[in-house]
Amino acid sequence: MDTKELKKLVEKYSAEKLEACIAQQTAMGVNECRITGVEDEVMAELSKAEVVRELMDEGRSFAEALRELGRRIRSVYGKEDEPDR
Numbered sequence: 001m002d003t004k005e006l007k008k009l010v011e012k013y014s015a016e017k018l019e020a021c022i023a024q025q026t027a028m029g030v031n032e033c034r035i036t037g038v039e040d041e042v043m044a045e046l047s048k049a050e051v052v053r054e055l056m057d058e059g060r061s062f063a064e065a066l067r068e069l070g071r072r073i074r075s076v077y078g079k080e081d082e083p084d085r
Contacts, residue, residue: 001045001048003066006045006048006049006052006066007062009033009035009045009049010049010052010053010056010062010065013033013049013053014053014057015050015053015054015057017032017033018033018046018049018050018053019050020032021033021035021046022043022046022047022050025039025042025043025046026043031046033046048069051065051068051069051072052065052066052069053065055068055069
Protein backbone atom coordinates (compact mmCIF):
# COMPACT_ATOMS: atom_id res chain seq x y z
CA MET A 1 0.00 0.00 0.00
CA ASP A 2 1.43 3.34 -0.94
CA THR A 3 1.13 6.55 1.07
CA LYS A 4 -1.88 7.85 -0.88
CA GLU A 5 -3.83 4.66 -0.22
CA LEU A 6 -2.88 4.75 3.46
CA LYS A 7 -4.06 8.36 3.70
CA LYS A 8 -7.41 7.48 2.12
CA LEU A 9 -7.82 4.62 4.58
CA VAL A 10 -7.10 6.74 7.68
CA GLU A 11 -9.36 9.52 6.44
CA LYS A 12 -12.22 7.10 5.79
CA TYR A 13 -12.15 5.01 8.99
CA SER A 14 -11.79 5.77 12.68
CA ALA A 15 -9.19 3.99 14.81
CA GLU A 16 -12.00 1.96 16.36
CA LYS A 17 -13.29 0.87 12.95
CA LEU A 18 -9.79 -0.11 11.84
CA GLU A 19 -9.41 -2.18 15.02
CA ALA A 20 -12.73 -3.87 14.24
CA CYS A 21 -11.49 -4.65 10.72
CA ILE A 22 -8.35 -6.21 12.19
CA ALA A 23 -10.49 -8.38 14.47
CA GLN A 24 -12.72 -9.38 11.54
CA GLN A 25 -9.72 -10.23 9.40
CA THR A 26 -8.31 -12.39 12.17
CA ALA A 27 -11.60 -14.17 12.85
CA MET A 28 -13.07 -14.52 9.36
CA GLY A 29 -10.34 -13.77 6.84
CA VAL A 30 -12.27 -10.76 5.47
CA ASN A 31 -12.98 -7.26 6.76
CA GLU A 32 -15.48 -4.42 6.33
CA CYS A 33 -12.69 -1.99 5.43
CA ARG A 34 -12.46 -3.81 2.08
CA ILE A 35 -8.72 -4.37 2.28
CA THR A 36 -7.90 -7.58 0.44
CA GLY A 37 -4.82 -9.57 -0.37
CA VAL A 38 -2.46 -11.93 1.36
CA GLU A 39 -3.45 -12.27 5.04
CA ASP A 40 -0.15 -10.95 6.44
CA GLU A 41 -0.17 -7.94 4.12
CA VAL A 42 -3.78 -7.09 4.97
CA MET A 43 -3.05 -7.24 8.69
CA ALA A 44 0.07 -5.10 8.26
CA GLU A 45 -1.78 -2.42 6.30
CA LEU A 46 -4.72 -2.29 8.69
CA SER A 47 -2.32 -2.09 11.64
CA LYS A 48 -0.34 0.74 10.07
CA ALA A 49 -3.54 2.62 9.31
CA GLU A 50 -4.75 2.20 12.88
CA VAL A 51 -1.51 3.58 14.35
CA VAL A 52 -1.50 6.56 11.97
CA ARG A 53 -5.16 7.29 12.70
CA GLU A 54 -4.58 7.15 16.46
CA LEU A 55 -1.69 9.59 16.15
CA MET A 56 -3.79 11.90 13.99
CA ASP A 57 -6.58 11.75 16.57
CA GLU A 58 -4.00 12.98 19.10
CA GLY A 59 -3.48 16.07 16.93
CA ARG A 60 -0.60 15.14 14.67
CA SER A 61 -0.70 15.80 10.95
CA PHE A 62 -0.70 12.89 8.54
CA ALA A 63 2.97 13.54 7.71
CA GLU A 64 3.95 13.64 11.39
CA ALA A 65 2.00 10.47 12.10
CA LEU A 66 3.62 8.72 9.15
CA ARG A 67 7.09 9.71 10.37
CA GLU A 68 6.27 8.40 13.84
CA LEU A 69 5.05 5.12 12.34
CA GLY A 70 8.34 4.83 10.46
CA ARG A 71 10.30 5.52 13.64
CA ARG A 72 8.37 2.83 15.50
CA ILE A 73 8.87 0.28 12.73
CA ARG A 74 12.61 1.00 12.65
CA SER A 75 12.84 0.60 16.42
CA VAL A 76 11.27 -2.86 16.17
CA TYR A 77 13.89 -3.86 13.63
CA GLY A 78 16.72 -2.40 15.72
CA LYS A 79 17.35 0.59 13.48
CA GLU A 80 16.10 3.18 15.93
CA ASP A 81 19.02 5.56 15.50
CA GLU A 82 18.64 5.99 11.73
CA PRO A 83 17.36 9.43 10.71
CA ASP A 84 14.04 9.90 8.89
CA ARG A 85 14.38 10.23 5.15
